[in-house]
Amino acid sequence: xxxxxxxxxxxxxxxxxxxxxxxxxxxxxxxxxxxxxxxxxxxxxxxxxxxxxxxxxxxxxxxxxxxxxxxxx
Amino acid sequence: xxxxxxxxxxxxxxxxxxxxxxxxxxxxxxxxxxxxxxxxxxxxxxxxxxxxxxxxxxxxxxxxxxxxxxxxxxxxxxxxxxxxxxxxxxxxxxxxxxxxxxxxxxxxxxxxxxxxxxxxxxxxxxxxxxxxxxxxxxxxxxxxxxxxxxxxxxxxxxxxxxxxxxxxxxxxxxxxxxxxxxxxxxxxxxxxxxxxxxxxxxxxxxxxxxxxxxxxxxxxxxxxxxxxxxxxxxxxxxxxxxxxxxxxxxxxxxxxxxxxxxxxxxxxxxxxxxxxxxxxxxxxxxxxxxxxxxxxxxxxxxxxxxxxxxxxxxxxxxxxxxxxxxxxxxxxxxxxxxxxxxxxxxxxxxxxxxxxxxxxxxxxxxxxxxxxxxxxxxxxxxxxxxxxxxxxxxxxxxxxxxxxxxxxxxxxxxxxxxxxxxxxxxxxxxxxxxxxxxxxxxxxxxxxxxxxxxxxxxxxxxxxxxxxxxxxxxxxxxxxxxxxxxxxxxxxxxxxxxxxxxxxxxxxxxxxxxxxxxxxxxxxxxxxxxxxxxxxxxxxxxxxxxxxxxxxxxxxxxxxxxxxxxxxxxxxxxxxxxxxxxxxxxxxxxxxxxxxxxxxxxxxxxxxxxxxxxxxxxxxxxxxxxxxxxxxxxxxxxxxxxxxxxxxxxxxxxxxxxxxxxxxxxxxxxxxxxxxxxxxxxxxxxxxxxxxxxxxxxxxxxxxxxxxxxxxxxxxxxxxxxxxxxxxxxxx
Numbered sequence: 018x019x020x021x022x023x024x025x026x027x028x029x030x031x032x033x034x035x036x037x038x039x040x041x042x043x044x045x046x047x048x049x050x051x052x053x054x055x056x057x058x059x060x061x062x063x064x065x066x067x068x069x070x071x072x073x074x075x076x077x078x079x080x081x082x083x084x085x086x087x088x089x090x
Numbered sequence: 091x092x093x094x095x096x097x098x099x100x101x102x103x104x105x106x107x108x109x110x111x112x113x114x115x116x117x118x119x120x121x122x123x124x125x126x127x128x129x130x131x132x133x134x135x136x137x138x139x140x141x142x143x144x145x146x147x148x149x150x151x152x153x154x155x156x157x158x159x160x161x162x163x164x165x166x167x168x169x170x171x172x173x174x175x176x177x178x179x180x181x182x183x184x185x186x187x188x189x190x191x192x193x194x195x196x197x198x199x200x201x202x203x204x205x206x207x208x209x210x211x212x213x214x215x216x217x218x219x220x221x222x223x224x225x226x227x228x229x230x231x232x233x234x235x236x237x238x239x240x241x242x243x244x245x246x247x248x249x250x251x252x253x254x255x256x257x258x259x260x261x262x263x264x265x266x267x268x269x270x271x272x273x274x275x276x277x278x279x280x281x282x283x284x285x286x287x288x289x290x291x292x293x294x295x296x297x298x299x300x301x302x303x304x305x306x307x308x309x310x311x312x313x314x315x316x317x318x319x320x321x322x323x324x325x326x327x328x329x330x331x332x333x334x335x336x337x338x339x340x341x342x343x344x345x346x347x348x349x350x351x352x353x354x355x356x357x358x359x360x361x362x363x364x365x366x367x368x369x370x371x372x373x374x375x376x377x378x379x380x381x382x383x384x385x386x387x388x389x390x391x392x393x394x395x396x397x398x399x400x401x402x403x404x405x406x407x408x409x410x411x412x413x414x415x416x417x418x419x420x421x422x423x424x425x426x427x428x429x430x431x432x433x434x435x436x437x438x439x440x441x442x443x444x445x446x447x448x449x450x451x452x453x454x455x456x457x458x459x460x461x462x463x464x465x466x467x468x469x470x471x472x473x474x475x476x477x478x479x480x481x482x483x484x485x486x487x488x489x490x491x492x493x494x495x496x497x498x499x500x501x502x503x504x505x506x507x508x509x510x511x512x513x514x515x516x517x518x519x520x521x522x523x524x525x526x527x528x529x530x531x532x533x534x535x536x537x538x539x540x541x542x543x544x545x546x547x548x549x550x551x552x553x554x555x556x557x558x559x560x561x562x563x564x565x566x567x568x569x570x571x572x573x574x575x576x577x578x579x580x581x582x583x584x585x586x587x588x589x590x591x592x593x594x595x596x597x598x599x600x601x602x603x604x605x606x607x608x609x610x611x612x613x614x615x616x617x618x619x620x621x622x623x624x625x626x627x628x629x630x631x632x633x634x635x636x637x638x639x640x641x642x643x644x645x646x647x648x649x650x651x652x653x654x655x656x657x658x659x660x661x662x663x664x665x666x667x668x669x670x671x672x673x674x675x676x677x678x679x680x681x682x683x684x685x686x687x688x689x690x691x692x693x694x695x696x697x698x699x700x701x702x703x704x705x706x707x708x709x710x711x712x713x714x715x716x717x718x719x720x721x722x723x724x725x726x727x728x729x730x731x732x733x734x735x736x737x738x739x740x741x742x743x744x745x746x747x748x749x750x751x752x753x754x755x756x757x758x759x760x761x762x763x764x765x766x767x768x769x770x771x772x773x774x775x776x777x778x779x780x781x782x783x784x785x786x787x788x789x790x791x792x793x794x795x796x797x798x799x800x801x802x803x804x805x806x807x808x809x810x811x812x813x814x815x816x817x818x819x820x821x822x
Contacts, residue, residue, distance in 0.1 A: 049205040050139040065140055 024051065025064035026079065032072035033064075040082035041065075115154045118145045119161050125206070126162070129199045130169050139206065147209045155214035162207070166227065170196075170234040178240050186248055189241075190269050193231075200227035232277045236285065245270075249286060250293050256328070257297065268332035275334055287337055291344055294325075298348035306353055310363035312376040318349045319379055342386070351387040358397050365397050369436065377440035391446070399450045405429065406458030410465070419464075423472035427495050430455065456502045460789075464742075466509035469499055474516040477532060478525050489531050497538050504789040507756075508749050510547060515592045517551060521558055522584060522631050543786055553590030561585045568615050581608045585616070586628070599629045599652070600677045602659035629653065630682065638698065641718025648698065649728045653678050653686045658698070661716050669712045684708045689729060691717075698729065753788060757798045760784055762807060765820035773816045 022038040024047075042048045050065060067075060125142050128134055149158045173192050180188040204211065204223040211223050221229065235241060249270065252262045274282040298321070305314050322345050329338040350357075357380075358365045368376050384390030409425060433451050441447045459465050473496055484492075503509055520526045533555070540548040561584040568583075601609065613625055632652035636659075639645050650658065656676045660667060667675075673683055687708050691701040700717040701708075760783045765771060771779070776799070777792050784790045799818065802808045811817035 046143060046208065049208055050143070053139065053202050053205045066138065067140060069144065 023063075026075055027064060027066045028070055028072040028075040029068050030072050032075065034075055034079050036079050036082060040079070040086055043082045043085045044078075115149065115152070115157055118149050118154075119157060121145055122149075122158070122206075123161060123165055126165050126169075126199075126203060129202050130195075132195075134202060142206045143208070146207050150210045150214050155210055155218075158207070158210060159214070159220060162203070162223070163226065163230070166203075166230050167234060170230055174235040174238050174241060177235065178238075178244075185244060186266055186270060189235075189245065190266060190273075192235075193269075193273050196227070196231055200224060203227070228277055232281060236274075236277065236281070242285070246285060246289055250290065253290065253328075254293070254297070257324075264331050271332055271334065282334060287334075287340070290337075291340055294341060295344050295348055298345055299352075302349045302353060306356060311357050311360045311365075311368070311380075312363060312373065314353075314357060315376065315379045315383060318345075318383055321345060321349065322383070346383075346386045350383055350390065354384070354387065354390060354393055358393055365394060366401050369398065369401060369433075372432065372436065374436065374439045377436060378442075381441045381444075391444070395447060395450050398447070399454050402433065402451065402454040403457055406454060407461060410458050410462040419468035419471040420475045422468050423496075423499070426459070426499060430495070430498065452502070455499075456504070459499065459502045460504045463505070466503055466505055467512045467742075469496065469503070470509055470512035470516055472496065473513070473535065474520065477520060477527055477535075479527060486530075489528070490534065493531065493535050493538060496535075497542065500539075501542065505749075506543060506547075507752065507787045508746070511592075511745060511749055511752075514550065514554075517554060518592050518631075521554060523633060547787075550590045553587055557586050557590060558584060564616065567619075568612055571615065572611065579604055579608060581605075581612060583612055583616075585625075598627055598677070599656055600675065601629070601652075602656060602662075605655075605659075640698075640716070640720050644721065645725070646720075646722060647726045649726060650690075651686070653682055654690055654729060657683075657686060657690070661699075661714075665715060667714050669708060669710055669714070672714065687714065693729075698727075753790075753794070754798060756784065756787070757790060757795055758802060761795070761798060761802060765808060765818065769820050770811070771818055772814075773818070776818065 023035050024038050024041045026034040026036065026041070028034070038051070041051070047065060051063075070078075122142060122145055125134075125137055128137060146158065149155065173196070177185070177188050177192055200223070204227075207223055214220075215222055220226075236245065249267070252267060256262045271282075271286070274286050301321070302318075305317055309317065322342065325341050325345055326338060329335065329341060333341075365380070367373075368380070380394065381391070384394055406429070409422075409429070437443060437447050437451065462468075476492060476496075500506070500509065517532075520532075526532055536548050536551050536555075539551070564585060565582055600606075609627065616625060617623065629652045634650055634652055634655035636648050636650065636655060637645065638648055638658070648658070653676070656678065657672055660672060660675055664671075669687070672687070673680065676683070678686065687699070687701075688706075691697055691699040691714065692706055697717055698720050700715045702713045702715070705712075757780060760780045761776065764776065764779045764783070777795055780795050781790045781792075799808065803810065803818075806821055808818050809821055811819055
């Protein structure tokens with residue numbers, strides 16, 4: 018297991034993408050999901066399911082996250 | 091873009107198309123509604139954020155945002171009504187705690203709901219200009235809970251009661267208070283102000299009004315001020331702990347108004363402990379406290395200032411017109427200096443060097459010092475006393491300090507030229523009798539006067555010093571050129587320039603033979619080096635040291651004035667002399683001679699002469715003998731030195747007249763100076779200008795100025811304008 022905080026993003030076809038929490042936080046929605054005060058399922062397990070997003074798209078999204086972290090200041 | 095060719099393929103619509111199904115909206119909404127219920131019941135862990143978010147997103151996307159929004163409002167309102175019922179049910183003290191808890195819950199739930207409905211918040215709401223979710227939640231809370239009839243009044247009364255309890259000394263739960271107040275603030279500043287702050291301020295005002303009434307009846311001024319300060323600090327602390335920062339100003343205003351402003355006059359004039367007593371007793375702490383507290387209210391400081399000024403003027407007037415004190419000028423001036431020191435330290439310690447108070451102090455001093463028109467004379471006498479003996483053994487810095495203080499008093503004088511006249515007289519006496527303690531001190535005082543009043547003031551004084559120095563050199567030259575005189579009586583001559591020294595009528599007397607020969611030699615020597623000058627001997631200002639042997643062989647060295655020396659030398663040739671004989675032989679004027687003889691014959695311990703009859707007064711027929719039985723503990727005996735004294739009435743009148751005379755040309759010079767530059771000026775302006783110019787020397791009298799103007803017109807320096815009687819024109 019990686020030491021840094023990570024989250025798991027699961028696509029519609031059951032592909033799991035493990036990315037850093039910082040990368041995931043680029044998205045406001047995911048950020049809200051994970052930092053919501055309420056005890057939603059996501060915060061407890063540390064994984065988010067996207068039943069409507071396919072794996073290919075989710076992969077691109079993850080790549081975008083990392084690009085955003087690196088280049089946009 | 092227009093299709094030229096028919097496409098081979100069609101771009102298919104999204105496979106994942108949501109069914110536009112009226113029931114779809116209902117379904118989705120029920121899912122969300124259920125979720126909201128769960129959230130409010132703290133059951134959110136079973137839910138999937140993503141799913142809810144997706145549902146909300148879809149609803150908005152398919153134009154069901156309206157339904158979502160209204161549904162949200164309805165659900166939240168229902169929940170809140172339930173919550174408010176449960177809060178109402180809480181008893182007594184638990185009320186606030188219950189409210190607090192429910193508020194926290196509501197906030198958390200609101201946060202979660204907002205997160206889920208983020209998409210709606212971002213798109214639907216700005217488009218339709220509805221209130222965002224978070225704000226909506228707060229508003230609903232406010233309307234249903236806080237403003238619900240039962241809760242509102244209860245909440246307010248509980249809060250006020252807690253504050254009251256704390257004011258009376260109990261300890262309350264500050265954390266709870268802070269949270270509740272914060273809740274009110276979060277709901278909007280108007281809520282906070284309307285629901286809490288305004289009633290709070292009113293209740294506080296009442297409370298402090300009552301308390302201040304109670305205190306002022308039973309406490310004295312110092313205690314009351316202590317209590318007021320305590321309460322003020324308490325309120326400030328309260329604000330920092332659990333109230334809104336903006337309330338600090340308002341509540342402090344209330345306290346200040348009730349406790350201080352309303353009772354200001356009463357406090358200041360309180361008997362036995364009011365401002366005046368504090369000033370008299372040097373109560374620095376109390377004064378400092380009064381200053382700090384009164385500074386917060388309008389007109390507070392000016393009240394203190396006014397009372398202090400009037401008190402100071404009272405005291406000053408008493409001091410200055412008290413006949414007792416006037417007998418000893420040194421004492422008088424010392425008391426003035428003491429008062430000044432006392433008030434300076436009060437202002438610096440208690441009033442933190444406030445400039446306005448300094449100004450008030452200065453103006454009061456100026457006022458009452460000038461009430462007594464002998465003040466310039468007395469100040470000069472004080473300086474004289476200090477320079478003669480008071481400064482012996484005092485270190486240089488202390489000398490400077492004392493002289494600076496005297497300068498301060500000098501600045502308050504309005505008639506500085508009177509001071510100048512007296513100072514010149516006293517300085518002359520000091521220099522000629524060689525009685526000044528420290529030459530440096532004299533010079534430093536002159537420098538101070540010069541910086542204060544300009545070169546003109548001190549030029550003559552400096553001339554006097556120069557004369558003394560020159561005389562020393564002259565004497566050295568004289569004895570160097572006449573070596574045969576070293577065996578005879580030693581002559582020390584001070585050559586004085588007539589202009590610099592105070593004018594005295596020069597009365598000569600008949601010097602004994604040994605002396606007159608010597609004097610003639612000196613005169614010829616001096617006129618040899620300085621032709622064209624005229625010398626006249628001022629015998630009334632000289633001193634002499636003579637060795638005397640009395641009947642039983644006691645030898646003494648007597649330090650006497652020149653007149654007395656002449657008289658005593660006569661007894662070298664005769665044993666008995668009558669008054670008439672003495673008068674004839676010496677040629678000394680009667681009054682001076684009488685004083686001389688009195689000091690030598692009638693004063694105990696210094697009676698080198700014996701008088702018959704042994705009366706205090708000198709009559710025409712009295713006879714004088716050398717007192718063979720004269721004894722003294724010391725070898726050197728000082729008799730009748732010329733001391734600077736307080737002037738007697740006729741002398742005082744004379745000096746004042748001379749001062750008036752001196753002022754006339756000064757006024758005229760000022761008028762001419764002004765007219766020369768202005769050419770044409772009207773009457774009032776002339777008077778104003780002249781007064782301003784002469785301010786540094788004396789206070790000019792308008793009638794005097796008018797007289798001078800008339801005199802100048804007569805002498806054709808000015809003329810009246812033909813058309814306007816008030817206008818004057820300068821004639822070149």
